Amino acid sequence: MDNLTEPDIDTINQAHNRIKNYIHRTPIHSSQLLNKIIGAEIYFKCENFQKVGAFKSRGAVNAVYSLSEDQLKYGVCTHSSGNHAQALARAAKLRNIKAFIVMPENSPIVKVDAVKQYSGEITFCKPTLEARENTIKEIIKKTKATEIHPYNDYRIIAGQATAAKEFIEDRPELDIIMVPVGGGGLLSGTALAIRFLSPKTRVIAAEPENANDAYRSFNAKKFYPSIEPKTIADGLLTSLGTLTFPIIIKYVDQIVTVSEPTIIEAMKLIWERLKIIIEPSSAVPLASMMENKFDFQNKKIGIIISGGNIDLNKVPF
């Protein structure tokens, strides 16, 4: 697929066909006791069990397997210190092409090693926006690699949309689907898939209060960047993108925000009750229910667990 047109249902179906041999169709878990505590029927789609431990594998595989023969020769590049870096390196390795990854020089060793393990070629840069953009530009100039942005890319958005597609195929009765929102790749993909496949299902995103750019942008219908975000949900620090924001404005029903202590409480509750490891970002939707941020009583709620990559030496409880 190209990267010029907002994905429609055909694009999403094609993405799903393109990636399905390289990703897991992740299971859906639930807990009767958790449902009793919260007062709703909640289903969790476990993208923490996805390849590289996060939904990011979907978009990365779709992007890499959408490249032209010509593009394949030169490989791909991106800036990311998180799950997208690993996911892109893995996708590139699957297709036997190069992945150039720009990471801030203060990235945790564990994340650097994770990229190396998939043979990603890392270039370190100063941890500033300017240094990152200059470094990426230099790499593109030198290598002719295709940049695959972590979320502001229609190939990525179409790939992430496949999580919600699977979810609504497996649970067509859902009243609401929830995802956390950072750059908006998962959210815009989810909103597109659900609008096409289940118009009756509401799409609600949850965001940390301390990184509430999407909340503010959505409600003002005007883009606000993320300014000095500070949250334990380290996957949600980024601002919306020029491609994700318009989709979110059009198709998302509501964005709610939550406090840091509730994110930690929700994460612990999911660990305890579902016996699964999730990263803090994935706890944000449940946290918004614990803070009663929208009407969910007795409804069927689907939450996409975005990932399970967390440093176990830094568990906040």
Place this chain on the structure above:
Amino acid sequence: MDNLTEPDIDTINQAHNRIKNYIHRTPIHSSQLLNKIIGAEIYFKCENFQKVGAFKSRGAVNAVYSLSEDQLKYGVCTHSSGNHAQALARAAKLRNIKAFIVMPENSPIVKVDAVKQYSGEITFCKPTLEARENTIKEIIKKTKATEIHPYNDYRIIAGQATAAKEFIEDRPELDIIMVPVGGGGLLSGTALAIRFLSPKTRVIAAEPENANDAYRSFNAKKFYPSIEPKTIADGLLTSLGTLTFPIIIKYVDQIVTVSEPTIIEAMKLIWERLKIIIEPSSAVPLASMMENKFDFQNKKIGIIISGGNIDLNKVPF
């Protein structure tokens, strides 16, 4: 079923039919990276996702649903401060009968609450063997309840056998099946199921060095009790039983032991790589591979993850 005859394959099949509407057929997970680290193809059957978070639900449901009409009137009783207490209380509640649970007075509040949540009627006793046995005797005298021992009971053993039955049905190619061993309910059930269903598959149990009564008893072919066991694997403190030991002698291929630090390391590795919460006891089989205690290179190994009930405020890393 009665409680007088060692289970055969018919008994195990009947147990499976009896319980299957009340338990989960748990999924099997694996991690390519973990396999690479260890050098074997390892499959984990996730009984941490079982009802009450442990395989104990299988035996408890089988026992309760095997009671005669007459026995049903008076309910069931047991002594347990662990997963069996919850599992029995839940099974009794499902069948709308009483469950009398004897717990040591120093039991953690969280375990007491878990039993209460399933309407179990708790009697506290001093934390000694004598006090426990006297208290159980008094309850039986007063209530006529049927005692369901946590592991020294053929109904329990036949129920626990269904985990290995499902495992070998789903993965008939396994070279080895591993379980942790405490009282031997899971181990004897596993050994029976595998002998009947897949004689080519070896059954290996793993036990903490600091609670190595099964290891010593198995090798000496003579019963040794567990003396002052001290291990983080708190599900494995008990001695083998008079019913479990003979089955283990007959049908188990090997018992290996592991050190405490490796149990913790194995638990962390499973949390990190499989993104699942397991209790320390469940890490003991993988720990034995990390300590190279038997020949597993390039073999297909199935490990039954016994449970996922752990106090998240006391994680050892």
